[in-house]
Amino acid sequence: MSISLGTAGLGGAWQSASATVSAPGSVSDAFFALSSLLWLVLLARYLRHGGWHWRNILDDLRHPGQGFALAYVPIVGMLTAGHVSEYNLDGARWAYALFAATAAVIAARLLAHWVTGGLGSAPLHPGYLLPVVSAPFISSSVASNLHLPEVAAATFAVGILYWLAFGTVVLGSLVANGGSMPAPARPTLTVLTIPPATGGLAWTAAHHGVLDPVGYGFAGLVFFTLLIIAFLLPEVRQQSFHYGYWVFSFPAAASANFLIRWLAGTDMRGWETCSWLLLSVVNAAFGLLYAATLRHALRKRTGPGREQQATAEATTPAGTAG
Template identity: 30%
Template sequence: MNTVPLIDGPRLPVVPRLREVAANTPAAYFGIVLGLAGLGGAWRAAALAWRLPGLIGEAVYILAGAVWAVLVLLYAVKAVLAPDKLAAEVAHPVQCCFIGLAGVATMLVAGGLAPHAAGAGTVLFSLGLLFTLGFAVWRTGGLWQGGRDPSATTAVLYLPSVAGSFVSATGAAALGHPEWGQLAFGAGLFSWLAMESVLLHRLLTGPETPVALRPTLGIQLAPAPVAAVAYLSVGGGAPDLPAHALIGYALLQVLVLARLSPWIAKAGAVPGLWAFSFGATALATASILLVAHGDAGALIVLAPALFVAANSLIVGLAVMTLALLLSGRMFAAPTAASPART
């Protein structure tokens, strides 16, 4: 008589709780994987350039893979147990673009896995690439139809096609297919240049960005340094003018965002601040790769500082995220009074 309660009793609150957590997991949380994997790549580059311990980079990649696996599981549960929440996210003019990060994060995790298990890394990269390409084509087609509120034009528009293409280029080159990577690099480069003017026009002439959306400006930093990493990957890595130009533009973005930091900080401690992580780690990675390939110019001075800054940023974001988890705010249902987690 007691076996049924012993087996079934504890299970009853688990499914509702899992559904609640999954339903309140936005696709934007995949940005955490981008930051962690980006830091893993920076440490791999640092091991190459400065003979720093390679195990640190591999440990960070393992952490990125663990976070990715949890988020994939939660998002799968969300699709099954809370399809209404998923449908609302897909229909949202800002949040929908973050869905593309699921494929980008998958490709980055594949990049961490590839040196240790090339076959598994190739399979995982292929799955991420197919999802990224499919979502980018679908989302871009929707954008071309028009009918958008200009206030929804934010840096998240870079995510489906720009971020996806540059990461695809880097991953393809790492797996031994630089010629395919060059095609992806071209897709990302010209998509970025086309969208950049649209986004700057919105920032310069539109209404002030709402407080809850200001952390998304961190994405503005990412295209140039992520493009630099992709360019070095598909082009052999030699220091040249285009590589330096991309890093120079990224440094300008850093200075502008630093000037805006008090204005952005009004959003408070929110997971959306991970938007700064991928650009910051990519900037460090690109600079260190150039040093590793014999760059003897300004980057000899800048690369160590950028590496320290990237590590400090990720540690700070990790501490903030743990605090949000422990306080129960990471997966709490958003209210009208709470800031948007995107």
């Protein structure tokens, strides 16, 4: 599902570029259409394999390593609802209400399970921040685009509280036990960039793109976190390509989206060129990901040992988290 989420994130970056540097809106539409198609196909497969049973959903939410991954479903839905609002505001608001409520239920259920010992001995990693921090920030950003300022303020407060609380726990666990994190799970470290990026987008959306001291504060957090990720690149590198590589996609897209908005707000000299350069780099990275994914899928269908390879990837934290 991270393929759909990353594609929606790239569509959001193009949407910001359309609003700031007059990028063609059709590109954003195309990426959101592709994301929606992937979302529908993957959700249908999940439901076909028993995901529609309430007991199976609860079992998935209780999974100590992958329970947070269900939050991908409503997050993609909220992002898509925010994009289509320019065509049908009322319909987008109803869709947003459904997905935001679903995201809230998933986050609350996960937290209730986690605080009662549900995580057990599972190593904490930044992926756990997705449903309880990033989802509220994304909900806030979309609510601002849908002209629902009260909802935007409420969900932003939820994101801030649990970023400070749960984010501290996750970071402390990484400092204390990061060395014991399995290699396949290390790409989730890049998810550290999502909370400041989505939080910054939520704040700038609520203030109509005007940068104030808080907006610059979020920018500082994004830049510093990207610097940390740069030093972590040797640690997150994998021996061979697998679908788990898509865990990198949304952090890159969300960071690019915020920085495009930030560049427009600073109005510094050459900001348009910097925005186009940033967008080009992210698009090139996504192009490589799409190409590698298609090649990998073809190899799995035609190469030897494809069943064993598929089984190995299904048990890979970074792969199934995405």
